[in-house]
Amino acid sequence: MSSMAIARSKNTDVERLYIWELPVRLTHWLNFFSIIVLSATGYYIGHPFISVAGLARDHFVMGTVRVIHMYAAIVFTLSVLVRIYWMFVGNDYARLTQLIPFRRERFRSFWKTAMFYSFMRREAEENAGHDALAGSGYAMIFGVYLLLIATGLALYTVDVSPSSPFQVFNFLIPLFEGLQMARLIHHICMWIVLIFAVIHIYFVLLASVAERTATFDSIVSGYKFLSRRKVGIS
Amino acid sequence: MRVHGLREELEHQGISRRDFLAFCASMAAVLGLPASAGPAIAAAVENEQKPILIWLEFQDCAGNTESLLRAGHPTVADLILDSISLSYHETLMAAAGSQAEQALTQAVRDNAGKYIALIEGSIPSDADGAYCMIGGKSALQIAREICGGAAATIAVGTCASFGGIPAARPNPTGALSVADAVPGVKNLINMSACPANAENITALIVYYLTLKRWPPLDQYRRPLFAYGKSIHDNCERRAHFDAGQYVDAWGDEAHRHGHCLYKMGCKGPATSQNCPVVRWNEGTNWPIGCGHPCIGCAEPNFWDTMTPFYQRLPNVAGFDVGSWVDPVGLGLTGLVAAAAVAHGVGEIVRHRIGSKASSEDGSEAE
Numbered sequence: 001m002s003s004m005a006i007a008r009s010k011n012t013d014v015e016r017l018y019i020w021e022l023p024v025r026l027t028h029w030l031n032f033f034s035i036i037v038l039s040a041t042g043y044y045i046g047h048p049f050i051s052v053a054g055l056a057r058d059h060f061v062m063g064t065v066r067v068i069h070m071y072a073a074i075v076f077t078l079s080v081l082v083r084i085y086w087m088f089v090g091n092d093y094a095r096l097t098q099l100i101p102f103r104r105e106r107f108r109s110f111w112k113t114a115m116f117y118s119f120m121r122r123e124a125e126e127n128a129g130h131d132a133l134a135g136s137g138y139a140m141i142f143g144v145y146l147l148l149i150a151t152g153l154a155l156y157t158v159d160v161s162p163s164s165p166f167q168v169f170n171f172l173i174p175l176f177e178g179l180q181m182a183r184l185i186h187h188i189c190m191w192i193v194l195i196f197a198v199i200h201i202y203f204v205l206l207a208s209v210a211e212r213t214a215t216f217d218s219i220v221s222g223y224k225f226l227s228r229r230k231v232g233i234s
Numbered sequence: 235m236r237v238h239g240l241r242e243e244l245e246h247q248g249i250s251r252r253d254f255l256a257f258c259a260s261m262a263a264v265l266g267l268p269a270s271a272g273p274a275i276a277a278a279v280e281n282e283q284k285p286i287l288i289w290l291e292f293q294d295c296a297g298n299t300e301s302l303l304r305a306g307h308p309t310v311a312d313l314i315l316d317s318i319s320l321s322y323h324e325t326l327m328a329a330a331g332s333q334a335e336q337a338l339t340q341a342v343r344d345n346a347g348k349y350i351a352l353i354e355g356s357i358p359s360d361a362d363g364a365y366c367m368i369g370g371k372s373a374l375q376i377a378r379e380i381c382g383g384a385a386a387t388i389a390v391g392t393c394a395s396f397g398g399i400p401a402a403r404p405n406p407t408g409a410l411s412v413a414d415a416v417p418g419v420k421n422l423i424n425m426s427a428c429p430a431n432a433e434n435i436t437a438l439i440v441y442y443l444t445l446k447r448w449p450p451l452d453q454y455r456r457p458l459f460a461y462g463k464s465i466h467d468n469c470e471r472r473a474h475f476d477a478g479q480y481v482d483a484w485g486d487e488a489h490r491h492g493h494c495l496y497k498m499g500c501k502g503p504a505t506s507q508n509c510p511v512v513r514w515n516e517g518t519n520w521p522i523g524c525g526h527p528c529i530g531c532a533e534p535n536f537w538d539t540m541t542p543f544y545q546r547l548p549n550v551a552g553f554d555v556g557s558w559v560d561p562v563g564l565g566l567t568g569l570v571a572a573a574a575v576a577h578g579v580g581e582i583v584r585h586r587i588g589s590k591a592s593s594e595d596g597s598e599a600e
């Protein structure tokens with residue numbers, strides 16, 4: 001018996017659907033952990049609140065923090081690039097069309113969700129993947145990720161030797177009007193990501209609790225519980 | 235020509251052969267060559283036909299000229315640059331007025347396509363260049379004329395290299411760098427810094443004399459031998475940076491111990507030059523060496539992006555962003571978290587009202 005038949009036999013139209021493929025879930029968690037590490041180490045690099053006493057040769061606090069920051073940056077960069085690649089080759093829920101409301105019904109979904117969140121609509125929109133509002137948020141945050149990576153690489157070019165292959169990124173420095181502006185953008189972008197994280201976690205929790213779609217668990221399991229009627233799957 | 239006059243000139247000034255060879259060895263060091271390159275440099279400097287140097291000053295403070303002259307005793311470098319090769323230099327030459335203009339015209343005519351133009355100061359372009367006129371010609375005209383006929387142009391100092399302080403916002407005179415004022419200028423080399431280090435200018439000339447070509451440049455057309463590494467990477471206080479030992483206030487214990495000036499706004503990590511190695515005033519000292527943070531004077535837009543000098547992050551015109559970006563970021567994150575909680579409360583209320591309404595609906599139906 002197929003799962004559909006089971007669902008029907010239980011007289012419910014809720015179905016367990018595979019939404020998030022492995023690369024989506026994996027890059028999500030790599031981003032999660034690397035963002036935590038990058039923000040913590042980055043904050044220290046910007047504001048070294050720990051100062052050590054004694055001889056310089058006995059300590060390597062900033063050095064260690066910076067090394068961790070660089071390794072986490074490698075993980076983050078590769079993870080973001082893999083996820084962007086997956087926007088073009090992944091399933092329907094991972095695609096760019098989920099992130100940017102190109103189509104009219106996605107644009108309508110954007111407003112419906114915005115109305116729901118601002119208490120101007122009774123019922124939540126139910127989407128198999130992202131709702132259009134969330135999708136736009138993710139599109140924006142991937143732009144910020146790319147800006148973080150670009151400013152980070154620009155800053156890194158002065159850290160390495162003039163003959164390092166990383167020097168291919170030094171064309172970025174004038175684009176940001178110099179390293180100091182790149183640094184400022186790097187800071188601002190970190191705060192945008194952290195603010196995004198708060199909003200993201202809250203709305204995922206809300207969807208999970210209010211809509212009972214197991215959205216929160218789905219980023220681990222890949223499965224959501226969806227009403228076929230609302231999502232429009234027959 | 236005074237081609238063979240160098241040795242006599244040096245002796246006349248009381249500079250021995252030994253001093254001269256020591257100078258050549260130090261030039262080799264600045265250029266990153268082994269000490270064995272010293273004799274080759276000595277031979278080149280002594281025997282080669284000297285390049286004709288024409289030094290022009292535009293919108294500037296003559297700081298680079300001062301840097302080159304360095305008060306105190308004349309050095310070998312001074313002699314090579316001033317006495318032997320410098321055909322025209324507004325501040326240094328004896329001639330004045332129309333005599334000076336004649337000297338310039340003649341030097342340019344006699345050495346067309348062979349001389350080296352050294353430009354100090356930015357070039358104002360607004361009001362048809364009226365902000366800087368010499369002998370009835372605007373700086374823009376003169377620069378295009380002189381640099382156009384030069385074998386190479388050396389922009390001395392940050393103003394000539396990138397516009398510098400005159401080009402800082404709001405740039406009232408429309409000040410331009412040499413690269414922008416003279417499009418397509420041949421063999422342009424930027425020797426930025428405020429002022430440019432005389433040691434590096436001399437080394438650049440010596441490099442050209444010895445190897446008959448110009449050195450490899452970075453993306454801002456600055457020689458890699460002088461601008462290839464950041465101040466931070468060669469800094470004598472780098473160990474304190476990596477260890478986590480920072481000055482928090484002027485004159486505190488860390489400052490007295492010579493710890494890292496990063497938190498005092500040091501721009502060493504954003505600035506490329508060889509100050510920590512070559513130092514200033516004949517190797518006497520340099521800013522960080524005497525407890526002051528680097529202000530990043532060798533970088534493009536330094537007055538706009540390296541200020542405030544005693545702060546880590548820059549300000550953006552109109553907003554005092556740099557100082558508050560992190561506190562505000564932290565505050566906003568907290569605010570958004572609070573808003574999320576408030577929204578959550580709103581959702582609970584909505585849910586309650588909704589379920590009450592539906593149960594009422596239900597009772598009505600029954």
